[in-house]
Amino acid sequence: MTAAADLITATPRRERARHSLTTRVVIYGLLIFFAFVYLIPLVVMVMTSLKPLDEVTGGNMFALPHELTFAPWIDAWGKARIGVSETTGIAGYFWNSIKMVVPAVIISTLLGALNGYVLTKWRFPGHKLVFGMMLFACFIPFQSVIIPMAVILGWFGQFGNTLSDLTGFSFGFGNPTVNLVFVHTVYGLGFTTLFFRNYYEAFPTELVKAAQIDGASFFQIFRRILLPNSAPIIIVTVIYQFTNIWNDFLFGSTFAAGDSSPMTVALNNIVNTSTGIVEYNVNMAAAIIAAAPTLFVYIVGGRYFVRGLMAGAVKG
Amino acid sequence: MAFLEIDSLRKRFGSLEILKGIDLTLDKGGFLVLVGPSGCGKSTLLNTIAGLETISSGEIRIDGDVINDLHPSKRDIAMVFQSYALYPNMTVAQNMAFGMEMRGVPKQERDKAVAEVAKTLQIEHLLKRRPSQLSGGQRQRVAMGRALVRQPRVFLFDEPLSNLDAKLRVDMRVEIKRLHSQTGTTIVYVTHDQIEAMTLATRIAVLKDGELQQVGSPYEVYNSPANLFVADFMGSPSMNLIEAKIARTNGAASIVLERPGAEPIVMPAPVSADATKLRDGGAVIFGIRPEAVSDPESADRNSKHIATFPCRVDLVEPAGSDTFVVTTIAGKEVTARMRADADVRPGQNVSFAFNLDKAVLFDPASTQRI
Numbered sequence: 001m002t003a004a005a006d007l008i009t010a011t012p013r014r015e016r017a018r019h020s021l022t023t024r025v026v027i028y029g030l031l032i033f034f035a036f037v038y039l040i041p042l043v044v045m046v047m048t049s050l051k052p053l054d055e056v057t058g059g060n061m062f063a064l065p066h067e068l069t070f071a072p073w074i075d076a077w078g079k080a081r082i083g084v085s086e087t088t089g090i091a092g093y094f095w096n097s098i099k100m101v102v103p104a105v106i107i108s109t110l111l112g113a114l115n116g117y118v119l120t121k122w123r124f125p126g127h128k129l130v131f132g133m134m135l136f137a138c139f140i141p142f143q144s145v146i147i148p149m150a151v152i153l154g155w156f157g158q159f160g161n162t163l164s165d166l167t168g169f170s171f172g173f174g175n176p177t178v179n180l181v182f183v184h185t186v187y188g189l190g191f192t193t194l195f196f197r198n199y200y201e202a203f204p205t206e207l208v209k210a211a212q213i214d215g216a217s218f219f220q221i222f223r224r225i226l227l228p229n230s231a232p233i234i235i236v237t238v239i240y241q242f243t244n245i246w247n248d249f250l251f252g253s254t255f256a257a258g259d260s261s262p263m264t265v266a267l268n269n270i271v272n273t274s275t276g277i278v279e280y281n282v283n284m285a286a287a288i289i290a291a292a293p294t295l296f297v298y299i300v301g302g303r304y305f306v307r308g309l310m311a312g313a314v315k316g
Numbered sequence: 317m318a319f320l321e322i323d324s325l326r327k328r329f330g331s332l333e334i335l336k337g338i339d340l341t342l343d344k345g346g347f348l349v350l351v352g353p354s355g356c357g358k359s360t361l362l363n364t365i366a367g368l369e370t371i372s373s374g375e376i377r378i379d380g381d382v383i384n385d386l387h388p389s390k391r392d393i394a395m396v397f398q399s400y401a402l403y404p405n406m407t408v409a410q411n412m413a414f415g416m417e418m419r420g421v422p423k424q425e426r427d428k429a430v431a432e433v434a435k436t437l438q439i440e441h442l443l444k445r446r447p448s449q450l451s452g453g454q455r456q457r458v459a460m461g462r463a464l465v466r467q468p469r470v471f472l473f474d475e476p477l478s479n480l481d482a483k484l485r486v487d488m489r490v491e492i493k494r495l496h497s498q499t500g501t502t503i504v505y506v507t508h509d510q511i512e513a514m515t516l517a518t519r520i521a522v523l524k525d526g527e528l529q530q531v532g533s534p535y536e537v538y539n540s541p542a543n544l545f546v547a548d549f550m551g552s553p554s555m556n557l558i559e560a561k562i563a564r565t566n567g568a569a570s571i572v573l574e575r576p577g578a579e580p581i582v583m584p585a586p587v588s589a590d591a592t593k594l595r596d597g598g599a600v601i602f603g604i605r606p607e608a609v610s611d612p613e614s615a616d617r618n619s620k621h622i623a624t625f626p627c628r629v630d631l632v633e634p635a636g637s638d639t640f641v642v643t644t645i646a647g648k649e650v651t652a653r654m655r656a657d658a659d660v661r662p663g664q665n666v667s668f669a670f671n672l673d674k675a676v677l678f679d680p681a682s683t684q685r686i
Contacts, residue, residue, distance in 0.1 A: 206401035209368050210462075214415035215389030224414075228405035 049073060049284035056280045072281035076289060080282050082269045090286050092259065093266035097246060098293075099177050100262055104184040105241045111185070112192020112237060113230065117222050119193070120200040121208045131197060137190030142250050145187070153179050153255060176256035183255060184245045192237050199233040200226065235304040243294045263290050317380060319344035319502055320365075320470055325374030327360055327526075334360050336526040338374070342519060345500045351513040352523035353549070358506045359474060361523070365504060366395050366472050378469055389418070394463035395472040398479060400455045402447035402462070409434075409443040412462045433465045436498075453484045460495070473505040477512065489515060510550045514538065522546050540588065540676065544683040547603050547676070553640065555605050556650045559680070564596035571602055571677075574646050581645065583623035586675035589686045594677075600686065601678040606640065608674035609652035611660075612667050621672035626665045643668065 019027075048056055049072050051065040059066075078089035118124075119131050160173030172178040203226065211221045227234075252262040261269075267290045271283050318341035327335040334357045342348045350358040363369040365376060367388035376383050383391045394415075402411050412433065413426040421429075434440045437457050447455060456476065463471055476492075477485045493516055496503055507513055513520050513534070520537045522529040522545075530542035541547035547555045561572045563582070569591055573581040585594060594600070608616075615622050630649070631642040634656070641652045641660055652668055660666050677686045 204399060204401065206397045206399050207403060209366075209388075210395065210397060210401040211403070211414070212368065213366060213388045213393065213395050215418035216414075220418065225403055225405075 045284045045288055049076075049281050049288060051281055053277070053279055053281055072279070073285040073289075075279070076270075076282045076285035080270050080279075080286060081273060081276070082266050090263065090266050090270065090289060093261055093263050094289065096177065096256075096260055096266075097263035100180045100184070100252075101242060101245050101293075104181045104188070104245050105238055107181070108185045108188040108192050108241055109234060109237045111189055112194075113196045113227065113234070114222065115189070115193040116196025116198075116200045117226055119197045120203070121205060121221075121226075122218070131193070134190050134193045137187075138194060142187070142248075146250070146254055149183055149251075150254070153183075156182075176260035179255050180251060180262065183251050184241075184248070187251075188241050188244065191240065195233055195237050195240070196230070199230065203229070232304060235301050239297055239301050239304075242297050246294050318342060319346070319379055320348075320504070321375075321377040322361075322365070323375040323377075325361070325364065325376065326372045327357070327364060327369065328372040334526050335364070335371075338526075338528055340521055340528070340531060342502065342504065344379075344502055347496055347503045347505065347516055347518045348521060349505045349507060349513040349517035349519070350521050350523060351507055351510055351549075352529075354508055355525075356523040357526040358508075358523050362395075362472050362474055362504060362506045365470070366393055367391050392469045393472055394466055394468040394470075395474065396459045396463050396476045398475040400447075400459040400476075400479075402455060402458060404447055407444055407446055408439065408450070408458050408461075411447070411458060412465045415462070415466050429465050430461075433461045436464070436495075437461050452480050453488065456480065456488055457491075460492075464495075464499070469502065471501050471503045473503065475507055476505075477507070478509070492516060511552065514550070520550075522549060524549075539674065540685065541603070542685055544601060544603075544678050547678070547685075551605060553606050553651050555603050556609065556648070557678070558602045558604075558646050558648050558650060560600050560602040560646065560677075562594045562596060562598045562600060564594070569594040571600070573602065575644075576647075578628070581623075581625050583625075583670060583672060584621060586672045586677060587621065588673075588675070589677040593679075593686050599680050601680050602675065603678060604670060604675040606651040606653045608671040609650065610669050610671070611652075611654040611658050612669045614655040614658075615669035616671050616673070619671045619673045623670045623672060624667050625670070627668045629660050629662050629664050629666055631662055632660055641666070641668075 044061055047063075047065060048061070050068055050070070051059070052067055052069050052071070055066055076089060077091050077094075079087055080089045081087045082090070082093070115134065119127055156179065157174035160170035160175070163173060164170040207225055208221055211225050216224060247264065248262070249264045249268065252265045253268070256262060256265070267286055270286050320340075320342040322338055322340040325335055325338040326333065338361060340348070350361060352358050360369060364371050367383070367386060371384060374384075378391065378393075402408075403414065406414065409427075409430050412430045416426045416429065430443070431440070434443055437460065439454065439457050439461060442450060442454055442458065447458070450458065459476070473492075477488055480488060489512060495501075496516075505512075505516060517534050519531065520534055521531045522537060524545050530537055530546045532540075537546060538550055541550060541555070544557065547557065558573055561574070562585070563570050563572050569585040569589075570582050571585055573583075575581065585591060612622075612624050615624075627643040627645065627650075629641055630644055633640040633642070636656065638656055639654045639658050639660070641654050641658070643650050643652065654660065678684065679686055
């Protein structure tokens with residue numbers, strides 16, 4: 001009994017002894033130091049956003065707020081001056097971003113899954129070339145597609161005009177939010193396809209064959225067999241796409257103007273205002289609100305993100 | 317007319333020919349085992365029957381219907397895969413009912429069919445579990461259940477036992493055999509394990525490099541192998557194949573086995589050989605299974621031709637139920653199966669009894685049996 005107990009505890013004890021006290025002090029010291037360095041900006045932002053303006057301009061950046069106030073948050077959400085004249089706050093732009101991100105993430109993820117399914121389980125001649133070109137799409141810089149994209153969106157706009165002349169309704173063609181959904185879906189397709197192709201490459205083909213013999217159609221196999229078994233990679237793709245699209249500034253500022261701008265553009269317009277006093281506390285509150293959704297997605301799905309990336313790495 | 321008929325089936329991948337004109341038939345209720353080394357095309361052949369691979373030319377018929385170009389789901393077949401291929405996101409019951417669900421069978425009927433099959437296979441208590449919660453043997457049962465529940469015309473098994481451990485494999489083999497005799501289904505079964513082939517089959521097809529080597533009952537394939545490949549592949553330990561010469565005296569052919577440093581062994585040609593093809597001085601390969609070479613006491617009493625010669629023992633391998641004794645004849649190691657308590661030691665000269673009723677001769681040039 002005791003011999004067995006010794007055997008069980010022996011390994012961890014030796015393990016612990018391998019790291020001396022100094023080593024551990026160094027390791028934890030470094031970890032705490034870097035955690036501190038990374039957290040400082042956030043701490044400063046949060047503290048600044050909770051101070052009245054005179055305390056911000058007159059006091060120390062690192063001092064705790066004397067008079068705790070939530071007014072900057074309320075201002076940022078509902079009253080802040082965006083650009084030159086409007087004082088609408090970022091609320092509307094926040095919803096603009098949501099309206100853009102949610103469909104773009106869902107559509108690009110579904111299409112990526114479908115592409116991955118076809119590229120691994122329904123191979124056609126030239127499937128490698130198609131996948132290679134999809135991969136290539138991942139390496140095209142944002143800036144280089146702006147002009148061709150603007151031309152295409154211009155055509156969409158004209159088509160929308162023609163449609164509304166004919167039917168009285170444009171069916172979303174020419175709508176800035178729809179345009180952004182389209183742009184982000186197209187741009188994200190390379191990445192989502194890559195993720196799903198690598199995941200489905202390791203997915204047992206025998207399951208697909210079994211389903212074929214069972215009489216399931218192309219889409220039934222996709223919906224009933226592949227998708228329910230893709231949770232890890234769906235989470236990875238959703239987090240990746242959500243952060244990228246939410247944080248995008250270039251497409252947002254190029255293809256959507258004024259009221260239909262996404263959150264990131266509105267934030268820029270608040271911060272870069274050239275009239276009046278710079279309200280640092282409001283700017284900080286707005287910045288935190290802008291970062292909150294991605295932070296939320298990471299906290300909820302982060303565990304799966306790492307797990308999913310690892311799974312893909314080992315199997316793919 | 318046979319139930320399953322395959323006519324000059326060919327399968328090419330680009331310039332590579334995987335199946336080179338396969339002709340096979342199987343009667344209703346038969347159990348055909350496709351056996352061969354890996355890469356011989358046996359799984360491809362099964363997949364073409366299933367419709368998972370297209371064929372380049374030829375014809376496949378089930379019960380007279382040509383099924384070449386039918387979608388797998390329209391062929392009325394069911395397949396059990398090596399990895400079982402159970403859908404991980406569904407329970408056992410849903411797995412078994414999936415095929416019927418896709419065919420639009422009402423839920424009540426599905427449940428009834430699943431319950432019936434679950435009872436035959438004794439997996440009723442597993443119906444609500446997911447595949448990840450099952451052991452290897454249980455998964456195997458569920459995979460068979462999924463195939464059985466649809467009552468297809470032909471069952472296809474693709475190496476279904478190779479993922480199981482040795483003991484479970486024997487149990488499941490017995491189970492499959494029992495299932496076949498109870499339900500009388502028509503089965504095509506792929507394996508590389510010649511013992512599985514021998515025990516299960518009513519008909520064995522031996523393949524090599526996309527060509528059929530021999531088709532026949534397990535008895536025929538084992539006792540009258542068509543060529544050297546089949547002789548060597550079937551049986552464990554494998555058949556002794558010894559180079560020999562023919563000597564004709566007074567019209568009677570005899571076999572001469574050279575032994576360096578000892579008298580050559582001379583014995584009458586086996587009765588199975590076509591005597592007209594044996595030329596004096598011609599080279600042949602003499603094939604005899606280890607169980608047909610024994611100590612004189614345990615030699616088959618019903619055999620008409622037994623030749624006994626003293627041979628030097630090189631090696632003794634006690635296997636519990638038998639003792640395998642190895643000697644060298646004509647430069648080849650020859651294994652004999654002697655009784656378990658045979659008192660032989662390496663270096664001794666012991667009498668070996670050759671049962672010539674069971675011996676066969678091969679032409680070394682064409683590798684075909686004479």
